[in-house]
Amino acid sequence: MxxxxxxxxxxxxxxxxxxxxxxxxxxxxxxxxxxxxxxxxxxxxxxxxxxxxxxxxxxxxxxxxxxxxxxxxxxxxxxxxxxxxxxxxxxxxxxxxxxxxxxxxxxxxxxVQVLDSNSFRLLEGGPKARRRFLDWGVFHVEPSFLGNWRTVNRCVANRNTLLRQSRLDK
Incomplete structure (x- = not known):
């Protein structure tokens, strides 16, 4: 920084x-x-x-x-x-x-982290905006975060694919 x-x-x-x-x-x-x-x-x-x-x-x-x-x-x-x-x-x-x-x-x-007139959505909106805001903040303070975040997202995507496939198999 x-x-x-x-x-x-x-x-x-x-x-x-x-x-x-x-x-x-x-x-x-x-x-x-x-x-x-x-x-x-x-x-x-x-x-x-x-x-x-x-x-x-x-x-x-x-x-x-x-x-x-x-x-x-x-x-x-x-x-x-x-x-x-x-x-x-x-x-x-x-x-x-x-x-x-x-x-x-x-x-x-x-x-950079933006706080503007739309920031109320962090409190009133769904979890996606809060998660994105926090992820971006942690990215800047924890050097290993990005690699871990990518691994977790890949695992979640693979899990979701397997769950969809198992539903189709039934």
Whole structure:
């Protein structure tokens, strides 16, 4: 885990270009409605997880007059992470100048957890959202979690397949 020392954003929603050198401890964003406060946080979340916390439609992230959105960060430990997203094309993610096929290394480097106006669903909704929220939190603090989580999910999927097959055999 490392702190972000520099953030560059290009064409994320209403942000054409922005550069930020955040403070190591606490950062407050303030401004008029629609000025890009949430878009700035969304850009960091997009880089860390590969998805938006606001919309399930990735093409809405890219600014209207642009064909590509870019988020780039420099970390206190010297790390560099960049994401390029084009309309109707796969993401291009780089960590330490190496192309990445998934977000595992990036998610470990930039731990994020979103609490927003929809977070009440953790209390009022079903167990799936709570489990996902807790799994994501544990992923960041327990190094062996991801491998164990994958093994458990594979075992549960195999068990469910066997149960379905045994019902069909009866």
């Amino acid at each position: 490392s702190e972000i020392t520099r953030l560059n954003i290009t064409s994320i929603r209403n942000i054409e270009t922005a550069t930020l050198a955040p403070c190591p401890r606490l950062n407050l964003f303030r401004g008029e409605n629609g000025s890009g406060k949430t878009s700035m946080l969304e850009a960091i979340h997009l880089l860390a997880t590969g998805r938006s916390f606001r919309s399930g439609r990735p093409q809405t992230l890219i600014g209207e007059d642009s064909s590509e959105a870019i988020v780039y960060v420099e970390l206190a430990d010297g790390g560099r992470i960049g994401l390029s997203r084009r309309r109707r094309q796969a993401n291009q993610l780089k960590f330490q100048d190496q192309k990445q096929k998934n977000w595992e290394n990036v998610a470990r480097a930039i731990p």
